[in-house]
Amino acid sequence: MAPRVLVSDKLSETAVQIFRDKGIEVDFEPSLGKDKEKLQEVIGQYDGLAIRSATKVTEKLIEAADKLKVVGRAGIGVDNVDIPAASRRGIIVMNTPFGNSITTAEHAIAMIFAVARQLPAADASTQAGKWEKSKFMGTEITGKTLGVIGCGNIGSVVAARGIGLKMRVIAFDPFLSEERAQELGVEKVELDELLGRADFITLHVPMTDKTRGIIDAEALKKTKKGVRIINCARGGLVVEADLADAIKSGHVGGAGFDVFETEPATESPLFGLDNVVCTPHLGASTTEAQENVALQVAEQMSDYLLNGAVTNAINMPSISAEEAPRLTPFVKLAEVLGDFVGQVTDSPIKEVQITYDGTTADMNTRALTSAALAGLIRSQVADVNMVSAPVMVKEKGVVLSENRRDKSSVFDGFIEMTVKTEEMTRSVAGTVFSDGKPRFIRIKGINMDAEVGQHMVYTTNHDVPGMIGLLGTTFGKAGVNIANFSLGRDKPGGDAIALLYVDGPVGQDVLDLVTQNAEVQSAKALTFNVE
Structure with a gap:
């Protein structure tokens, strides 16, 4: 019997067709992920579940998933999947860590420009009929020091872009080897040194117990006066209330945030502050990235269900189709x-x-x-x-x-x-x-x-x-x-x-x-x- 996959979030039709072309029976129900009760009713019929961020794969849902072998997340973040519960039930959880690396890195670079030159506020002022040229004094990024916290898939792309913009790039990442740092052209440093030297700090780490609140009041005290903080990674890496206080005091010169402690973010201590640029989690929101991750997750799930190949699994060693x-x-x-x-x-x-x-x-x-x-x-x-x-x-x-x-x-x-x-x-x-x-x-x-x-x-x-x-x-x-x-x-x-x-x-x-x-x-x- 052919494996059966449920797509409960919005994936491209091309991705859905990949399942069909490989002989996998697929049900495309892009609104089902928001209906917890209905999803729980039907999940027992499926071998695979393809999701984005709307579907919440909870322990309760996993308990009802009698046949489920694999959950595929089109994107890098798996905060909406209960990994321990899935692992206990023997369900592989895959993500697509490379499909949106470029897009998210570009968004971080765009945030650096926007905060350095106060572009959103200047745009709003100008379109309101004002001409406040002296109000929006910016800063050059050429020659400035960019501190990258987390130099993995996305952070390394940001580092490369920063070097291309003639910035000095320093990086903190416990898993970054000296050889890899030399290859990227960045200087590997400890966190305290990065905080003290960087003119711009951008975060590109996952949310873990060690990284939660990595930028808090104590960390901000160690930073340069006028530093600008960019977070396009995960809400909660930066303590928003602490950062807001540092901006109000004049110690922090600005911030660009694409992610928030609570999402959807209808309120935040950062909202309404001068030289704070906020976007609604747009890091992966380009046509190319959305298509890439959808196609990638469809290929990965198909390879596993049909051939036993495991790629980009969160809770199991990968086994390539070649090996x-x-x-x-x-x-x-x-x-x-x-x-x-x-x-x-x-x-x-x-x-x-x-x-x-x-x-x-x-x-x-x-x-x-x-x-x-x-x-x-x-x-x-x-x-x-x-x-x-x-x-x-x-x-x-x-x-x-x-x-x-x-x-x-x-x-x-x-x-x-x-x-x-x-x-x-x-x-x-x-x-x-x-x-x-x-x-x-x-x-x-x-x-x-x-x-x-x-x-x-x-x-x-x-x-x-x-x-x-x-x-x-x-x-x-x-x-x-x-x-x-x-x-x-x-x-x-x-x-x-x-x-x-x-x-x-x-x-x-x-x-x-x-x-x-x-x-x-x-x-x-x-x-x-x-x-």
């Missing part, structure tokens, strides 16, 4: 390894360590780890997936670590998963053969080669004669056919393990017969999703 064919078998391997450990471990897991050896160390290990964690807790939570698993594991307080290392065995690459509980440590390793199928290659430090099947039995025993006959006879009498039999031991007469690939489920009564033998320590039936 998906090579990565997919190892995603399945990681899931199988986690599934094995989850099924054979009865006590609460305290720590998980995943080692990527050889070629697997160069793969998209974030995706592989997510798959391994999904397998690990599948025996406890049936509907877990790569999105929800990392959240659930974190909530359980499990300590997670990853290691990458060069090739250390005869295999070009393999994955090893080790878990620790209060009582024990257990490890399992596997690889993918040329046929694309996962194989177990080591369990409890014991080498072996075992094909993965839907139904398997795992036994631990002392290495004594007759164990193969015991298992074969017991399963034969129970009418269970053994498709493949893999063995391993740590040393002659030491500990041994067996993995039996069988044609059907094995009941506890059969396992009890096996463990009646004093040399058998344990026998456990396992089930794997091998499709």
Whole structure:
């Protein structure tokens, strides 16, 4: 059955057609996002939901979305989506961070000009029949210092435009490397230095607990007298009341705001102040940007629903369409390894360590780890997936670590998963053969080669004669056919393990017969999703 997508906000007809052209059933209901009750009624029918800012994807809506696999936001901001709730339900949330970068950056530059030359007030005065030439004394931006807070997709474009306007550009961004700063032609500085040196400050960071109110009364005290503040990023990054006080006192020379703490903004402490330019969240409002993000989100959602490719996901590692064919078998391997450990471990897991050896160390290990964690807790939570698993594991307080290392065995690459509980440590390793199928290659430090099947039995025993006959006879009498039999031991007469690939489920009564033998320590039936 073809995936079904609901478009609940205004997207271009071209974007809607992309879904149709790819064979996805799409319902275009651009006003539905504003009707919470009706949206909640119908959301259970859809695999995908494409939105802008009008649709609020709340926890309540997510609870009703039984089939939903992906939410696609045409735009960069996902403030209207409950990311934690979506992650817990295993729903991927995508945005389009690049589609409106140019448009938003240009708006910030336009704000710099508007505030520097008091253009809106001068326009209003002139059109009112006044000629107040001396009232609107401006300032040049050439040679001035532009402080960019956040030098990512949009901030880097603003920085480039500032350099083109012959401004000195300094940037504060904890994630900006010295190499990237040199490449952009900006000087990387700490926040306090930026505040003290900048003539113009422009913000281009997401709203987080760390960035909320980043420009407040204390920060404004550190700024130059006459500084001008531009915010085209997110409302709430600047404390509007504090900025209004600084403007009234004459310390801040002006401000340009496209975003506000409360939107729609019908009132603000900034409204009505001299040399404050306000616009109604127009940063992404160009014909080109609106079209770009709509087309981009349609492509991304289609690629995921049809091919499993994950692009620009907020809550899951991206998997490109190019790497998906090579990565997919190892995603399945990681899931199988986690599934094995989850099924054979009865006590609460305290720590998980995943080692990527050889070629697997160069793969998209974030995706592989997510798959391994999904397998690990599948025996406890049936509907877990790569999105929800990392959240659930974190909530359980499990300590997670990853290691990458060069090739250390005869295999070009393999994955090893080790878990620790209060009582024990257990490890399992596997690889993918040329046929694309996962194989177990080591369990409890014991080498072996075992094909993965839907139904398997795992036994631990002392290495004594007759164990193969015991298992074969017991399963034969129970009418269970053994498709493949893999063995391993740590040393002659030491500990041994067996993995039996069988044609059907094995009941506890059969396992009890096996463990009646004093040399058998344990026998456990396992089930794997091998499709």
